Amino acid sequence: MRPGITISGFGHALVLGWGLVAFAVQPLNAPPTEAMPVDLVPLSELIQLKAGTLKTTKLEEKKPVAEKVAEPKPAPAPEAKPVDKPELKPTAAVPPPPPPPADKSLERLIDKMVTPEPTPAPNPVRVPEPPKRPPIPKQQVQKLDTPTETRAPQRTFDPGRVAALLDRRTPQRPHAAAEETSRQTTLGAPTGLDQRLSQSEIDALRAQIQACWNPPVGAEEAEKLIVRLRIQFKPDGTLTREPELLNRGTSPYFTVAAESAMRAVRRCQPYTLPAAKYEVWKDVEVTFDPRDMFRG
Amino acid sequence: MNPETLIAPAADVTLWGLFWQAHILVKAIMIGLTLASVWVWAIVIDKWILLGRTKRQMDRFEEVFWSGQSLEELYRSVSPRPSNPMATLFVAAMREWKRTYEGGARSLAGLTERIEKVMDVTIAREVDRLERQLLVLASVGSSGPFIGLLGTVWGIMTSFQAIAASKNTSLAVVAPGIAEALFATALGLVAAIPATIFYNKYVIEVNRQAQRLEGFADEFSAILSRQIDERT
Known part of the structure; x- marks a missing residue:
């Protein structure tokens, strides 16, 4: 009996001691149920449509979809890469700088690539340029970003906006999703009067008519x-x-x-509708659809 | 009292907290079940040692017995302190035999029966010694879960009373009481499961050894009765 009781007691003490230390119950990771804020929003605020006009031009939102940048490249030397970047400029989201000087700078860039000789001719506007021209051909081997920036101060506009011309997006950027970018703002419902029956009031009217309507049961089609x-x-x-x-x-x-349908409309009068909007529901069209009872 | 439980009685779900917050009856049940578990394991360990040792010694004794050694010699070497049931059986039978012979008995008529009786009694005593306390295992194994369940029921009852008193049914209020109550059942199962398993195992083992003893007794009595017949 001796060894048994000793070993058993010792073992139990060990287990209990371990339990006292290790039986720390960590709380279950159930996040506390958060109180859900509930606002009572009148449905009409969301559903009332603004009046759309046909006269306004449809605002074609620029889609910043990535062009396939690699393809239009005429497979030039690596220096030609930056040439592509200004091409993307029209789609850039930055505030557009005055376009003509930008185009000219682009031309100049291309000129520099093609002919390393300083050609002061193409820009009669920029008078103080020629003195600066000679060193540029030597820098031509450098990255082409630098020439743009060195030349920028001679422009009439500030260099910060020139820098904005550069398309800093990576050429490998993915296509933007089309749904995101083609949002039309000028569309509206043709009957989009601000004062019109809101959806909930239409629902009320529907409910009233529906209570009286016996749709043709069992009719085909x-x-x-x-x-x-x-x-x-x-x-x-x-x-x-x-x-x-x-x-x-x-x-x-x-x-x-x-x-x-006509019987239903007749039977259910008088209808209770907001008197303030009488002008709106004075004359309404209601669609009776046996498939989903009917739509307003 | 534990200061922690005073501060946050509901949040203390450590082992000690579970025990300490329990009702006095549940506490008693927990302590009892823990002691039962200690006892069960003590018995398990002891029996393990005892049965293993008995088996080994019986093996050794049988080996010696069938090795052709003379019974007198064997008796002399074993009789002062028979170490295993088989040896005890052997010594008891031999003692009866010698008592009859050395007492100068005139008749050997009833000797065989006497020897068999003695051996039966010895076997019964030895088997009883082997399976002593196995009943404790059986009792704990069968009643441990019930005792734990009683503690659980009682703990849940008190925790429901506490809910009724506090008029709050949030899980944070209910959970500690129920955890504490279930702890009693857990202890009962912890005590009962090994008890049941080892009870079954040991009962089989004891039966096997008892059969072996009886087989040995039969063989030995056959030998002795042959001797008796030769001498008459």
């Missing part, structure tokens, strides 16, 4: 049974006159469907 009605209301929510059927259908059941 439900897509041919779409009924569009023009409804005119009085300010108290009743109908001014009978709803007017706006479309004709070929289906033999179309008459039944149209009748049911």
Whole structure:
């Protein structure tokens, strides 16, 4: 019995001691549920569309999609690389410097590449240049960024903007996603009056009509049974006159469907709609679609 | 009292904290189960040693016994202190035999039966010595989980009462109490699982050794009865 009780007691003491030290419960890594801030935003603020006009020119947003930079290169010596960079200038996102001098500097650059001889001729505007020209051919072996910068101070504009000309993007940059860049700002709904029924009010109208509508059940080709009605209301929510059927259908059941829709509109009056927007819902068109009951 | 538990009673989920916050009954159960575990392992270790040693010694004794050594010699060397059940059996039988002979008995008629009886008694005693305390293993193995479960039930009861009192059902309030309660079941299982496993193993082992003893007893009594028949 002796060895047993000794070994057992010792072992248990060991395990318990280890447990006291190591049984530190680390908290589960469940992040505390964060209180979700809830704002009550009127749906109309989001849904009301601005009026779009056809007269404004469509703002074609410049797509900073990367051109395939490597291809248009006429496979020149490595010095020719910087020549490509100014070509990208029009797409650069930086504020555009006055274009003509930039183009000319580009020409000058190319000139320098092709003919190392100082040619003072091409730029009659820049008078003080010739004295500086001679040293440039010697630097030609250097990186071409430096010539641009040395020549820039002789321009009429400040060098910081010249530096902005340079396309600093890497030639290997990926194509920008097209969805991102072609955002059109001039589009609007043709009926995009600021004062119009918001989606929630249309929903309310729908709900009221839907409560009364018995769609033609079991009719085939439900897509041919779409009924569009023009409804005119009085300010108290009743109908001014009978709803007017706006479309004709070929289906033999179309008459039944149209009748049911008109019946529904008639049965549900008066409608409760915001009186302040009477001008908007005075005259509305409602689409009755048996597939999804109907759309406003 | 542990100062840590005073500061943050709900957050203390260390082993000591689990124990210390428990109800007095749960505490008693935890202590009892820990002691039971200690005891179980003590028995397991002792039996392991005992059964292993017994097996080895019996092997050795059988080897000597069948080596052709004279029984008298063997008896003389073994009788002062028989170290294993087989030797004890042998000594008991030989003692009975010698007592009959040296007492100058007139008849050897009942000697065989007497020897067998003596050997039976010896086997029973030896097997009893081998399987003593195995019952403790069985008891702990079967009742340990229940005792732990009692502690758990009790702990959960008290923790529910605490919930009712604090009127707060957030998990942070409930969890420590339940953890503490489940700790009792864990202890019960920790005590019971080895107890059950080793009980089964040792029962088989003891049965095997008992059968071996009986086989030896039969063989030995056969030898002795042959001797008796030769002398009559």
